[in-house]
Amino acid sequence: MKLFYCDVPAGNFGDDLNTYLWPRLLPDAFEGAVRFTPLEAAAVDHEDSRDTLFVGIGTLIHDKVPAVGRKVVFGSGCDGSRLPDINGQWDIQCVRGPLTADALGLDSTLAIADPAILVRLLPPAAPEPIHRVSFMPHWCQAQSGAWQKICRMVGIHFIDPRWPPFQVLEAISSTGTLISEALHGAIVADALRVPWIAVSSKHHIQDFKWRDWCASIGQAYEPVAIPAIWTPASGLRSRAVMAAKMAYGASVLTRLDHSSRLSNDVVIARLTDRLVEVLEAFANPHRFAVNLAPQY
Incomplete structure (x- = not known):
């Protein structure tokens, strides 16, 4: 097989x-x-x-x-x-x-x-949370490096979906709340009993698959909008647009602390x-x- x-x-x-x-x-x-x-x-x-x-x-x-x-x-x-x-x-x-x-x-x-x-059948990847909040973008949005910088600005732990699976599992296990644009970031967080918050930049995000999974666990899919941030072209205007998007992204992440979801234990x-x-x-x-x- x-x-x-x-x-x-x-x-x-x-x-x-x-x-x-x-x-x-x-x-x-x-x-x-x-x-x-x-x-x-x-x-x-x-x-x-x-x-x-x-x-x-x-x-x-x-x-x-x-x-x-x-x-x-x-x-x-x-x-x-x-x-x-x-x-x-x-x-x-x-x-x-x-x-x-x-x-x-x-x-x-x-x-x-x-x-x-x-993944619930695997041994615990981390004994207890060491990060209060973590953010995991869609892999496409991780490529610009902007979200890594935003997370450093606001003191939120960054989880890169391009890391090896064990490293991501360990990072999710060690966080208190996961803000995730990556579907399987939220799925694994929920499985490991880590509260999660769905966000979406709309680029490459398929609502159908999120709603499909959320329906299976009895939750609604109500993502918070975040900006799509790509590697900017050179020039003053591009840098200004990037700075504005990063500032907006930072403000969104810092406002999300109390809106998490988690499926029922049963x-x-x-x-x-x-x-x-x-x-x-x-x-x-x-x-x-x-x-x-x-x-x-």
Whole structure:
């Protein structure tokens, strides 16, 4: 079986969790991976019909998935568009939320939660919070370096979604409240019982997938607007626009302290148990070992 996932060259926490989490939960189940990048427009060029693709963490149910071969979907979501032809080659174990299930015409019982919540099965990455508030942007917004500077200005810990997964897990675990534009920053924070606040610059942010996950945990998606900040062109006007955006971004982050969300303890425990049940039911007939106490 091969992992199917999005491979952002600079690194992206949610996508990179696939190569970090699944080999720990399903040791010896995978023989390589099939990757695609965000900029690929066509379906992934993979034509070995003997392969089984494991479609896990991310918005991966789309028309880029190879047409040939078996696809095992475990908790993935769609974005409401570019939907593939769900035929007999698709083995859908569960999906991220009710919006994905509805878009694909699936039974509502298949809508459980994003499988990234299974980080709850890992040992604690940090013993206790050491940062009162942290901010995690979308990986595209992290590239300019502006948000790192803003966080230093206002005394907020910065978490870069391009860091290796363990480093991000450790950083989220050690924060009191996470302000996140990155979907899987919020998902993992909620799973680890760290209150979170959704923000959005609108660029590259897909409301559908956020609403899909939020519906699965009984929360509303009501993001606070933040400015989109890219690397500026040279010139006095560009520098002035950048300075104004950074000042606005700083003012937004410092006002968000008391508006956090967190799903109910009973809800997150129930969703975790349901995902574990589905994972075990899938693994046992195929003689895949399931490790529910994996080590880092």
